[in-house]
Amino acid sequence: MTDITDEICKDDTLIFEDMEIDPNELELSQHQEDGGSQQLLHGQELAKSPQSQDEQKSERIPFVGMEFHDEEEAYRFYLDYAKSRGFGIRRGHMYRLSHSQLITCRHFVCDKEGSKCMKDKRQQEKIVHRRKDTRTNCQSRMVVSKMKSGLWTIKTFGDAHNHDLLTSPSKVMKMRSHHHISDICKSLMEALHKSRVGPSQMSRILNETLSDTGCAQITREDCSNHLRAVRSNNIGQECMAIVKYFKEKKLNDDFFFFDMELDEFGQTRSVFWADGRCRIAYSEFGDVVFDTTYQTNRFCFPFAPFVGVNHHKQSILFGCALIADEKEESFLWVFETWMKCMLGKHPQTIITDQDLAMGKAIAKVFPNSGHRLCSWHIGRNSMKYLVDLKSKEGFLGDYNSWLHRSASIEAFESKWGELKATYNIDDKHWLSKMYEIRHKWVFLYWQNIFTAGMTSTQRSESINSFFDGFVNSQTPLDEFVMQYDKALCARRNDEENEDFKTLNSMPNFHTGHPIERHAGEVYTRAVFNIFQAELRESDSMLAERIRDGTDHAKYKICNHIVIFRRDDLEDGEPIATCSCKKFETEGVLCCHILKIFKKKEVAKIPKNYILRRWSMVARNRSNVMMVDISNNAFTPLMKWNAQNMCFRIAQSISSLEMYEKIMPKLNDIFKIVGEFSFPATSGGDDVCGSHISILDPKRVKSKGRPKVNTRIKSGIDIQLSLQKKRTCSRCGRKGHYMSTCTFSLS
Known part of the structure; x- marks a missing residue:
């Protein structure tokens, strides 16, 4: 380079204070990091304010010779100046001492300095969506260098822009160098994120909350970027x-x-x-x-x-x-x-x-x-693996009759042979494999086991x-x-x-029967509502007495058999069983038994039919x-x-x-450890x-x-797997957006 500033900065033995340089004779080379060609900004284009240095200091205007304690102070000063003028800045070229990597010179440039590199390796055999170009080769800059005293001084200052400056403070705050998110905002973002608030709603809440603090407007992208940074910093921990x-x-x-x-x-x-x-x-x-x-x-x-x-x-x-x-x-x-x-x-x-x-x-x-x-998982699987059989005429009726209306285990297994032969179900079919583990899911094999309705x-x-x-x-x-x-x-x-x-x-009573009032006293609200529904349904049922025994009576109610008797050992406490097995599996009396209880004028639920887990007594266990x-x-x-x-x-x-x-002391400890059996x-x-x-x-x-x-898959898995695929609004195809669409409108 011919730039005297660059030559001085490259020498690791020289500091700018050692030379007397006329700023009007300097030429600054543009930093080539952005791929732009070198252009010179001559000294006569650099701003040399006619004002005195004292006036410039008081008005916070940069001038050659102004001193700072460190590089960061110089950057903050130029940042404030750029904010007041309506342009953004960034850190540009720098020089270091070769033996210590100590920075001795730094260029602060306008954010529109340089030009975009058009050689993009990503474009090889790919369609790349390019960002809009914001560079204009602006030559405005401030160059600071470190002196032997440890202070930093402005060696060059140019304030000539080749683009319009912004006059609206709200627009200036959108520039990258001025768009600062305070620690308060970041803390609020993290707190809202923990409460599962999304970025869009988060930005609205923050802008409303911090509207009187003078903070910049927070966008959805700001929230997403900060949360992404937090996650990145947490990796490995x-x-x-x-x-x-x-x-x-x-x-x-x-x-x-x-x-x-x-x-x-x-x-x-x-x-x-x-x-x-x-x-x-x-x-x-x-x-x-x-x-x-x-x-x-x-x-x-x-x-x-x-x-x-x-x-x-x-x-x-x-x-x-x-x-x-x-x-x-x-x-x-x-x-x-x-x-x-x-x-x-x-x-x-x-x-x-x-x-x-x-x-x-x-x-x-x-x-x-x-x-x-x-049963939820089995039901979902049946929708998938019974498609071939459902298309056959009569299968659904026979399938439901076999699965839900078999009177006994023997009848269930007998009907399976008929179903298998009628519809040519081979041993490799999903239904055949499910039949092999029928004891794990068919109701007949579980009708006497309590499941609390969780199936x-x-x-x-x-x-x-x-x-x-x-x-x-x-x-x-x-x-x-x-x-x-x-x-x-x-x-x-x-x-x-x-x-x-x-x-x-207090619950609302509908029938006026004393057994309903007793249920309201012993059950929680949710269980009482189930009991009440069964009680009301029993009103519309007819009980047919089909046989009397020496110690029991048998009734037929809606294709279900109820056997009623009284326990001689418990002062005549009524005992009833129903073929629907609702009480055995869910712990709540069914409408069929309640029909017989009303017929026998049973005023209270027998204590054998009140499960502790469905009552308010259960909550006291926490003590x-x-x-x-x-x-x-x-x-x-x-x-x-x-x-x-x-x-x-x-x-x-x-x-x-x-x-x-x-080591001897550790050996003694291990001898003690060996005396215990873990x-x-x-x-x-x-x-x-x-x-x-x-x-x-x-x-x-x-x-x-x-x-x-x-x-x-469960409901959660299904929802998580439904990811939205990108769709082009021009051609309607998936996998790309309109900006990268190759479809020609002509």
């Missing part, structure tokens, strides 16, 4: 943030429990946690548990919540896990950890989707629990909506855990509202202290502290002498102390499914 969050929870909740499984490299494989209220709720409502998996985080970790039903027929959480994959080993770790958390209490019934690996793990961990498949489609949809609005497929792990707590808090508020309404109001919970809950924390101590010891050994002193631990507990830093997991690839898919 998510699992450590989870542990920190769990420890803070433990300080406020003595019953809080969590455990983590790590691989041999210290990366997270699985996480399980449950707070004290979840554990107490399980002791009361843990007779039936619904467990399935969803993909609701950015690592594609399957999310496995343990869900039950409370006394208001609402979905409640018994804990949840994020697991490494959907393999049998992962499910075994989750179920064993869950049992450790719940003090070994097995559920009476566990309901899942059609995951084969989960089924194998359940058979090993819960050998005495009933395992049933969810219904409505219950599954309720579980799907449990986390609706709180998590999505891009949620980071640490944010997922916090959003889980918010979802949990929201559902518990719903439970408390129902408690209040039940205690603070019961759970023995040994605190001991189990401390286990993962103590293991964590032990690992931390081992790590600190290893880091402190810096010499052979110290090593020889410490239960087998999960793989994550075997990680050596040097891996105390828990690493984020790798992105999980879901396991492959068999050719005949036996598991259907």
Whole structure:
């Protein structure tokens, strides 16, 4: 270059103060970073204000020789000046000392300096949507250099622009250099994001809230960019943030429990946690548990919540896990950890989707629990795999008769042979495979097992909506855990509202029968409404007495058989059973039994038919202290502290002498440890102390499914998989926008 300024800056032994340079003789070369050609701005075009330096200082106008404490102060000064004039700036060319990389010269240029490079490698065999060009080769700039005194001084200042300057302050604030988002705005963005507020609504809230503070208008892009930056800064720290969050929870909740499984490299494989209220709720409502998996985080970790039903027929959480994959080993770790958390209490019934690996793990961990498949998932699968059979005339009628109207297990199995022969159903068909596991989903095999109504489609949809609005497929792990707590808090508020309404109001009675009034006293509002509907339906039924025995009477009501008798041991307490099995499966008397109770003038619900879990008495269980919970809950924390101590010891050994002193003491400690017998631990507990830093997991690839898919996506999975595809408004095709469309209108 011929530019004397550049030559001086390149010399690592010279500082600008050592030379006396006439600014009118300088030529500045344009920085070639933007691909523009070199153009010279002569000294006579540089602004040399006729005003005195004192006047320029007072008016905040740059002038040659003005001094600053550092480069940043010079930048802020020029930024304020540019804002007042109506143009934007950016940092341009700089020079360093070769031996120390110390910056000795910096160019601050107009944001329209240079020109766009037209050589775009992305355009090779591709259609690239280019941004609009905003450069005009403007030569306005301020050059500052560092003196031996450590101060920075303006060596060159040019204020000649080849473009119009903005006069509207609101438009100036939109320039990149002037569009500053305050820390207050950023904090509010993050708080709103945690409450699941989207960028568009977030920008409106911020602009309304900060309208009187003089801040720049916040756009949707500003919110998206800041949140993206926050996520980028958090990469690699998510699992450590989870542990920190769990420890803070433990300080406020003595019953809080969590455990983590790590691989041999210290990366997270699985996480399980449950707070004290979840554990107490399980002791009361843990007779039936619904467990399935969803993909609701950015690592594609399957999310496995343990869900039950409370006394208001609402979905409640018994804990949840994020697991490494959907393999049998992962499910075994989750179920064993869950049992450790719940003090070994097995559920009476566990309901899942059609995951084969989960089924194998359940058979090993819960050998005495009933395992049933969810009817919602089976119904969804039947819509997919019975398409070929539904097209055959008469199949739907025969199928429904076989599945829903078989009087006994023997009749069900007999009708299957007829159905299979009539419609040529081979052994490889989906329906044949489902028949092989009929004991897990057909009602006849479960008609005497209590399920609390959790096999219904409505219950599954309720579980799907449990986390609706709180998590999505891009949620980071640490944010997922916090959003889980918010979802949990929201559902518990719903439970408390129902408690209040039940205690603070009286139900409306429609029949005037004393048994209805008794039901209103013992049941919660939701369960009473179900009972009342059954009672009102019984009014329209006719009971036909078909046989009298020595100690019982048999009635036929709407194709169902009710057997009624009185218990001699319980002061004549009425006992009734119905072939519909509603009470056995849901715990609420059916309309058929209620018809006979009214006929027999039964004024109160017999105590054998009032389940504690459907009454307000169940809520008082939360006051019961759970023995040994605190001991189990401390286990993962103590293991964590032990690992931390081992790590600190290893880091402190810096010499052979110290090593020889410490090792005998450690051997004595391990001798003491050997005197105790500890239960087998999960793989994550075997990680050596040097891996105390828990690493984020790798992105999980879901396991492959068999050719005949036996598991259907849940409502959450379906919604997350429906991604909007881009569509061109010109040609109507998908995969591109109008700006990159090659379709010719001609």
